[in-house]
Amino acid sequence: MNAPTSLRDIMAGAESLVYVEDLSEKKGLMQAINPLAKLIAIIGMIIASLFITNLTVLLTICVIPMVFAVSSRVPLKQFFLRTAMIALFAAVLSTLTLFMTPGTAVWAASIGGFNLSITLEGLMRGTVFTVRVWFCVASLIMLVLSTGFDKTIKLFASIKVPSVVIQLFSLTYRYFFVSVEEAQSVLIAKEARTYVHKRNLNLQSLKDLGSIIASLFIRTYERSERVYLAMKARGFQIEDNSKHSMPKLRIRDVAFASSIIVAFAAIAML
Amino acid sequence: MHIPDGYLTTTVSVAAFAIVIVFWIISFRKIKLAEQQVPMMGLLTALFFAAMFANYPVLFGTTAHLLGAAVIGLIIGPFAGCISMTIILVLQSLLFGDGGITTLGANVLNMAVIGVFIPCALFYIFNKAAKPKSRGSILGMVFVSAFVGDLLAAVAAAVELSLSQGVFQYGLSVTLPAMIINHSIIGVAEGVVAVIMIGTLLKLRPDVLQSSPILGKLAIFENKTEVEP
Numbered sequence A: 001m002n003a004p005t006s007l008r009d010i011m012a013g014a015e016s017l018v019y020v021e022d023l024s025e026k027k028g029l030m031q032a033i034n035p036l037a038k039l040i041a042i043i044g045m046i047i048a049s050l051f052i053t054n055l056t057v058l059l060t061i062c063v064i065p066m067v068f069a070v071s072s073r074v075p076l077k078q079f080f081l082r083t084a085m086i087a088l089f090a091a092v093l094s095t096l097t098l099f100m101t102p103g104t105a106v107w108a109a110s111i112g113g114f115n116l117s118i119t120l121e122g123l124m125r126g127t128v129f130t131v132r133v134w135f136c137v138a139s140l141i142m143l144v145l146s147t148g149f150d151k152t153i154k155l156f157a158s159i160k161v162p163s164v165v166i167q168l169f170s171l172t173y174r175y176f177f178v179s180v181e182e183a184q185s186v187l188i189a190k191e192a193r194t195y196v197h198k199r200n201l202n203l204q205s206l207k208d209l210g211s212i213i214a215s216l217f218i219r220t221y222e223r224s225e226r227v228y229l230a231m232k233a234r235g236f237q238i239e240d241n242s243k244h245s246m247p248k249l250r251i252r253d254v255a256f257a258s259s260i261i262v263a264f265a266a267i268a269m270l
Numbered sequence B: 001m002h003i004p005d006g007y008l009t010t011t012v013s014v015a016a017f018a019i020v021i022v023f024w025i026i027s028f029r030k031i032k033l034a035e036q037q038v039p040m041m042g043l044l045t046a047l048f049f050a051a052m053f054a055n056y057p058v059l060f061g062t063t064a065h066l067l068g069a070a071v072i073g074l075i076i077g078p079f080a081g082c083i084s085m086t087i088i089l090v091l092q093s094l095l096f097g098d099g100g101i102t103t104l105g106a107n108v109l110n111m112a113v114i115g116v117f118i119p120c121a122l123f124y125i126f127n128k129a130a131k132p133k134s135r136g137s138i139l140g141m142v143f144v145s146a147f148v149g150d151l152l153a154a155v156a157a158a159v160e161l162s163l164s165q166g167v168f169q170y171g172l173s174v175t176l177p178a179m180i181i182n183h184s185i186i187g188v189a190e191g192v193v194a195v196i197m198i199g200t201l202l203k204l205r206p207d208v209l210q211s212s213p214i215l216g217k218l219a220i221f222e223n224k225t226e227v228e229p
Helices: A005-024 A035-050 A055-061 A063-071 A076-093 A095-100 A120-158 A163-192 A203-233 A251-269 B010-031 B037-051 B069-076 B078-096 B104-130 B135-162 B172-204 B206-210
Strands: A105-111 A114-119 B055-057 B063-065
Touching: A005 A120, A005 A163, A005 B037, A005 B078, A035 A055, A035 A120, A035 A251, A055 A063, A055 A120, A055 A251, A063 A076, A063 A120, A076 A095, A076 A120, A095 A114, A095 A120, A105 A120, A114 A120, A120 A163, A120 B078, A163 A203, A163 B037, A163 B078, A203 B037, A203 B172, A203 B206, B010 B078, B010 B104, B037 B069, B037 B078, B069 B078, B069 B104, B069 B135, B069 B172, B078 B104, B104 B135, B135 B172, B172 B206
Parallel strands: none
Antiparallel strands: A105 A114, B055 B063
C-alpha cells in the first residue's frame, strides 16, 4: 500500500535534510571553504549575474557552479535534478515574453484570427532570464549542499545573530524530525482507518490536512512543556553564541571569496 | 510564493531587507522571549516547517503547500509569528534552496510580515467590531483573515516582481492578475485549513487559544462564556 501523498512529501523533506548533511561532510572544494567566505562569494555571484545581459557570458559563468559541484563530489544527477525545476518554471514563465517583446519575427502564425509572432528579442530575453535563474539557483544549491546545519548555525553565530534566535533554529531543526515521526504515525493511523488521500483539490482533502495539523499541534504543544521541564532539569539556559565558534577565516577562504567577487564584478562590468 | 534568486533587482531586494529588519527589531522587542517560551516556539515552528512539506493538488496537476502564516500569527501572535515564519523561510532557503538568498528579504516581507500581520490585524478589527460569540462567526473571521492575508502577500510579491523590470520581464498588468487568480484558489485552501485547525483547537483545547495574543481577545475567553454552536 502506498503512503499518502502528504506523508511522502514530509518524508521527502526529512530525507533531503539527511542527504544535505551527508554531502556537507564529504571532502571537497566547497566543503573545505569557510561558510562565511562561501556565503559572501555566492551572494556576490548572484548579484553580479543580475547585471549580466549577454547570453554568451551568462552561459559561460554557468560552468562555475558545475565546476563547484564536481570538485565538491556532488553527484551531477542530483545537482541537475535540484536545479532543473525552478529553471523550468522560469522558462515556462518566459513564454509570454517571446510574443510580447517587439522586434524581428523569427516565427509567425495566424491562429483563430490572431497574429502571433515570436521575436528574436523576445527569445533572447526569455533565454537570458531562464539561464540567469538557473545560475542563481545552482549557486545557492552549491552553498546548501556543501554547508549543512551545524556549519549554518556557526555561520549565524559569526554574523552576530542573537543567541536566542540560534537556539530557536537549533530546536526547530531538531524537532522537525520529531514532527516528521509524529506526522508519520498520525497519517498511518488515518490510513489504517481507510483514509484515502484524494488526488484532486476538494474540501475533504483540505479538512483532512487541517485536522491532521491540528492534532499534531495539540501533541506538539503538550510536548513543548515536557521538553522545557526536561531541558531545565538538565541545566538549560539560553546559550552563549561563543559556543558556536566557527573556524577562523584562513588565507585560502579570503582568497576564494575575493577572487570570486573580483572576477564576477569584472564580468558584470564588461 | 517563494521568489527565487534572479527574479528581483538588487534595489528591490535591499529595500525589502530594510523593511523586514524594522519588523524583526520590533518583533523581538515585543515578544521578549522568556526561557520557557523558547522550546515552545521552537517546537511549534518545527511543526509548521514539517507541515509545509505536505502538498495538496490545485489545478492541472500542479500542487501547492500550506503557507501557514495566518494560523501561526493567529495562534502565537503576530510578533512571535513573524519570527517563527522567518526561521522557517531561512531554513527553507539555506537547507533546501527553496526561495532565494538575495530575495530572502522579499520573501520574509511577503510571508512573515504581510502574511502574518494582515490576518492578525483583520481578525483583531473584526473581533473589536463584531464581538462574535458563535463558533460559526469566529471561524468565518478566521477564514476571511487567512484568505485576505494570503492574497495580499501574493499582491506584494506581484508588486516586487513588477518593480524589478530589467531583471524580471513583466509589469504589474501581468504579475498582479496572475498572482491574484492563482492565490484566489490557494487562499481559499489556506483559509479552509486555518478554519479546520482553529476549529479543532476551539473544540478540543480552547485553553491553548485563550493564551493567544490575538484569539485570546475573543469575547468567549474574556467573558468566559460558552461557545455557541
